[in-house]
Amino acid sequence: xxxxxxxxxxxxTKTNRGSYxxxxxxxxxxxxxxxxxxxxxxxxxxxxxxQQQQGPITFQETPSLEGQPIFGEADAPxxxxxxxxxxxxxxxxxxxxxxxxxxxxxxxxxxxxxxxxNTLFHGEESALASLAGETVLAEYPEYFWRFHxxxxxxxxxxxxxxxxxxxLLAELAETHIPNVDRExxxxxxxxxxxxxxxDVDNQLVEQYNVQLxxxxxxxxxxxxxxxxxxxxxxxxxxxxxxxx
Ligand code: CA
Numbered sequence: 001x002x003x004x005x006x007x008x009x010x011x012x013t014k015t016n017r018g019s020y021x022x023x024x025x026x027x028x029x030x031x032x033x034x035x036x037x038x039x040x041x042x043x044x045x046x047x048x049x050x051q052q053q054q055g056p057i058t059f060q061e062t063p064s065l066e067g068q069p070i071f072g073e074a075d076a077p078x079x080x081x082x083x084x085x086x087x088x089x090x091x092x093x094x095x096x097x098x099x100x101x102x103x104x105x106x107x108x109x110x111x112x113x114x115x116x117x118n119t120l121f122h123g124e125e126s127a128l129a130s131l132a133g134e135t136v137l138a139e140y141p142e143y144f145w146r147f148h149x150x151x152x153x154x155x156x157x158x159x160x161x162x163x164x165x166x167x168l169l170a171e172l173a174e175t176h177i178p179n180v181d182r183e184x185x186x187x188x189x190x191x192x193x194x195x196x197x198x199d200v201d202n203q204l205v206e207q208y209n210v211q212l213x214x215x216x217x218x219x220x221x222x223x224x225x226x227x228x229x230x231x232x233x234x235x236x237x238x239x240x241x242x243x244x
Contacts, residue, residue, distance in 0.1 A: 056235070057222040063204050067197055068115045069137050069144045071103075076113035077243045078106070078236055082226075083205060083215040086129035086151045087122035089159050094214045094226060095152045101229055106236055116148060118201040119213045125164035130201065132169040134194030135185065136177065143177040150176050166190060 063081050080102060084091040099114075106112035118130035129151060136147045150172050156163050166186060173180045188194070208215075208222065216226040218235040225231060 056224055059208060059220045059222065062219045063117065063208060063217065065115055067200055068117065070113050070115055071145055072107040072113040073110040074113060076110055078112045078239050079219055080112050080114045081217040082116050083119040083210045083213060084116055085119050085121050085126050085213045086155065087126045087164060088213045091214045092152045092155045098227065098229055102232065105233070111240060112236060117204050118198055119205050119210055120202065121213050125162065129164045130198050131192055131194050132189055134197040135188050136173065138194055138197065139188065140177045140180065146176045147172060
């Protein structure tokens with residue numbers, strides 16, 4: 001009985017201790033410490049990313065323009081480079097809202113030359129669109145920019161929709177390039193004849209560690225926010241002062 005009583009008493013003690021432990025669980029502070037440490041790391045990570053995004057990044061040199069399309073005066077003192085993707089909605093926004101300001105303020109005045117470097121962040125459609133652009137640049141260079149603008153214009157509002165097809169690209173070519181040979185264009189496109197030019201762009205994307213589209217450079221300086229036109233203007237003015 002006594003043994004039995006002890007057992008009951010022990011059970012009670014265990015139960016009481018168990019219930020006490022569940023209220024003052026020693027693991028709980030450990031969990032909070034772990035959560036706090038993780039939160040701290042996340043905050044530090046976010047801050048460092050924030051700082052990284054806040055400041056411009058200066059590279060040793062402006063991306064090579066060899067084989068790239070130039071919009072504006074070829075010998076303009078300042079180069080603005082867009083790392084962009086025809087499939088990217090933000091690039092369409094940049095093309096429609098920032099580019100026209102850049103054009104009227106600087107490109108039309110011979111102060112800036114602009115180029116577009118394919119940045120394939122959206123899979124097969126990006127790849128196909130970039131091949132089309134490079135094919136037009138190689139075969140019908142004087143119509144490249146017309147085709148480039150038309151391609152962005154063709155991008156639908158629905159971001160997930162598949163829209164870059166050989167058929168659409170051939171249609172755009174027919175609409176915007178006088179006397180284009182449709183069948184030859186399709187053949188060049190499907191045979192990936194312009195792939196070496198796309199590869200050159202891919203190398204530049206890697207070399208300049210491009211993480212987002214669009215990414216905008218003014219000469220050798222990568223801007224933190226491609227949509228901040230005032231910052232773009234300030235960067236151009238600063239570089240203009242340096243060359244004058
Ligand atoms: Ca290119």
